[in-house]
Amino acid sequence: MQQFVRSRLAPTPSGYLHLGNVLSFAITTVLARQSGARVMLRIDDLDQRRVREAYVADIFETLAYLDIPWDEGPLDYRAYETVYSQIHRVGLYRDALQQLRAQGVVFACDCSRAAVRHEHPAGVYTGRCRHRALPLDGPGYCWRIDTDKADLPASMRYFIVRKKDGMPAYQLTSLVDDLHFGVDLVVRGEDLWDSTMAQLFLADTLGHQRFRQASFVHHTLLEADAGEKLSKSAGATSVHYLRNKGYSKTAIYRMVGEAAGLPQPISSWADLSPLISVFILPIRP
Template identity: 35%
Template sequence: MRGRFAPSPTGYIHLGNVWTAFLAWLQVRQQKGTLILRIEDIDEQRSKPEYTQALLEDLAWLGLDWDEGPGKGGPYGPYIQQERYSLYEKALQELQAKHLLYPCYCSRARLQAIGAPHEGEHHLYDGHCYGMPEEQRRQMDRKPSWRVHVPHVSVSFTDGSYGPFSDYLPRVCGDFVVRRADGLYAYQLAVAVDDGSMGITHVLRGRDLLSSTAQQIWLMEVLGYTPPSYTHVPMLIDASGNRLSKRQQGITVRSLRDRGVQADAILSALALAGGLVSERRLYHKGELLRLCNFQTMTTHDIVLGDTWLDELIHA
C-alpha cells in the first residue's frame, strides 16, 4: 500500500485537515504501507512557504509521521508540486498528441453565464470552443485556457466508504480545464499525474472530492497510469452546516495547542466523533492505531459545534 496526504499550504491546518491526515495515516499504518506527504501548492497566489513549514511542524507535533516527502526525500520526488511542473507539461504534450486538448477562449463572464440549470448540479462547460476553426482561433485576442475533450463514456469504481459508482463523463465533468489561461496547471491534471507517477495505490480524502474521481481515473488511464483505490470520508462541519475552513482561526492546530490541548486529545476526539472508537476517553496514538475500525466509521458529515470544541479544550 502506498497512500498519501496532500495538503495545500494556503493557511494553518485546522481540524478538517487533521481529520483527513489522521485517517490517511491510520489506513496506511494499519496495513504497514508507505505514507507519502505531498505539498499541493500549484495555487501560487495563495500558497506560502511559511504555511508549508507550519504544516510540517503541526503534523510532527500531532505524531502523524510520513515515510516519503519534504524532509524525508524518497524515490518519487520532488514532493512539492511547484517543483513538478515539467511532469505536468509532459502530460499536456501527451494529451495533445492524442488529440484530446483544445484551446478555450471563453471569458469568465461567459462561463459564469452558462451556469447550472438546476440547483446542486455541476457547472459544465458547453463545448463552445471545441472544434473552433483555426482561422477563427488566430483572430482571438486573449490567451486561452486548455481543455481536455472527454469522450461519451462512463467510468465505474467502488469507493471504500460510499460503494459503487458509474459516472458518465459528459454529465459529471464535461470538457474540463487542465491548464488555465494564466499558465498555471489545473488541479485535475496535477493530481492525476502526481498520484500516477508516485505509484499511489490508495487515496483517502474528503467526500467533497468524490464527484471528481471519475474524471481523474479516466485521465490517469489516458496517461498510462494505474488508478488507485479511493476512499472518501465524511466532512467536518460546524453547527450551521458549513464545512470547516482555514478562515476559522479558532480550530487550527496552532490555536488548540496554544490553549493547552494535547495532540492525543485531538486525535481521540476525532476518532470518537467519526465512529472509529466507541468509548469517550484519551487514547494514545498506539491505541488508536490498534483500536480504530474503519468498518464502523460514519458516512454522514460530522458536526463539531461549540460544545464539542469546549469539551476538547477543557478535557
C-alpha cells in the first residue's frame, strides 16, 4: 500500500458522536496504520454557536472507550481549548480569504436560503449575485467564489467561503487546516464527495497544487432504518446513549458491523483491517 505521512479524525462538536462516526474513525485508523500515517485529532469547532463542552468531552470519551488511537492533537479538553481549537487558526483562514479577495474571485451575496430555493427547486445556487456588484464589506453578506469555469457538482457551484457573520466557511477552513497540518490522506464518507471537489478547486485557486498530491478516500455510510444517513440527532445510535445503557465496547463494535452488513462480527477497529475494501468507494472520473 502507498505510504502516507498524516491522516486525521475531524469530528464536529455539534452533537454526540454516533455509530456512523465510529465506522468512519475505524476506517481512517485502519488505513492510516496500513500506510504508516500518523493520525491527528482535529476538532472542527469554528461554528461556536453549536459547540457545547459536553460534545467536545464526548469526543475524547468515545475515542477512549472504543480504544481508537490518535498520534497528534489534543489529549484532553484543556489542550483542545488552549491550543488546538480552530479559533486559534482564524488568522490563517482570514489570510486565505484576503488572498481570494485580492485575486478578484469572490463576490458578495445576500440571498437567503428561501431565495436560493425560489431560484432553483433543488436549492442549487444559480449565481444570482455574481453580477450585482454588492460590496464585499457590506453587512450581512456572505462571500461566494466564482466557479463559472469550473467543472463542479451542482451543490458546489459558487460555494460559500465566508459566511454572513464574517466567519470563514467549512470548505475553506477544512482545506487550510489540511494544508497547515500536512495531511496527505483524507478519509471521508461518500456524502462529502462534493466537498472534496470544492476543496480541490479552492486549493488550485489559492495556488496550493500540492493538495492534489494528497489521496482522498471516500467510504460507504451507515444508514438509519429509513435509508437515510445517521446523524447526531439520532439519539439511540449515539455512543453516549449506548454507554449510558451499559453497552460494552465489544457490543458497540458489533452494532457497527451489523449495521454495515458485515459477514462476520467485529469487536474492535482493528477487526476491519481485512475487510476494509468492502467500504472503500471507487474514485469517480
